[in-house]
Amino acid sequence: MNASEAFILTVNAPPAQPSLSVNFQPAAAPNASGYLTDGGAAFGDRGNGSSYGWNDNLADNSRDRNLNSDQSLDTFIYAPLGSVWEAAIPNGTWTVTLVCGDPAYGTTSPTEADCEGDILAASPVAGAKHVTLSGTVIVTDGRFTLRPVGRTLKCCRIVLVRISANT
Numbered sequence: 001m002n003a004s005e006a007f008i009l010t011v012n013a014p015p016a017q018p019s020l021s022v023n024f025q026p027a028a029a030p031n032a033s034g035y036l037t038d039g040g041a042a043f044g045d046r047g048n049g050s051s052y053g054w055n056d057n058l059a060d061n062s063r064d065r066n067l068n069s070d071q072s073l074d075t076f077i078y079a080p081l082g083s084v085w086e087a088a089i090p091n092g093t094w095t096v097t098l099v100c101g102d103p104a105y106g107t108t109s110p111t112e113a114d115c116e117g118d119i120l121a122a123s124p125v126a127g128a129k130h131v132t133l134s135g136t137v138i139v140t141d142g143r144f145t146l147r148p149v150g151r152t153l154k155c156c157r158i159v160l161v162r163i164s165a166n167t
Contacts, residue, residue, distance in 0.1 A: 023036070035072055051088040093138050
């Protein structure tokens with residue numbers, strides 16, 4: 001190449017990975033910044049580009065304690081045994097981060113959730129108000145599925161991030 005020749009190099013950033021961030025709270029409570037709201041309704045199209053929800057209407061199980069300035073930790077929904085939460089998401093391998101707890105009473109027992117057939121578990125630290133369950137799951141049917149294990153879950157928020165597509 002001589003001084004009169006030029007070339008153009010284009011560098012494209014990798015495409016953003018799909019993600020879904022949902023806060024469990026009363027439908028009328030202020031929205032948690034950065035999260036979609038789940039007010040306990042049965043699974044369906046939420047009108048925000050996402051479909052998610054419960055196998056039954058759990059709206060009466062949602063709480064807003066007004067004790068924590070972080071709305072995503074101040075609100076939660078009681079998810080009794082037998083309840084199922086699903087979100088329509090693309091097939092692939094996803095990281096799951098589920099925060100459970102109650103800002104008024106804390107968390108004193110180990111917490112377990114069935115996420116796509118994998119059990120995520122966490123034990124609370126003394127005096128903790130919340131526990132964080134995290135792991136990696138594979139979605140093959142176009143829906144992420146969450147179920148309580150052993151006892152009622154107090155679900156505060158969930159973040160799903162796809163790390164790879166199924167091949």
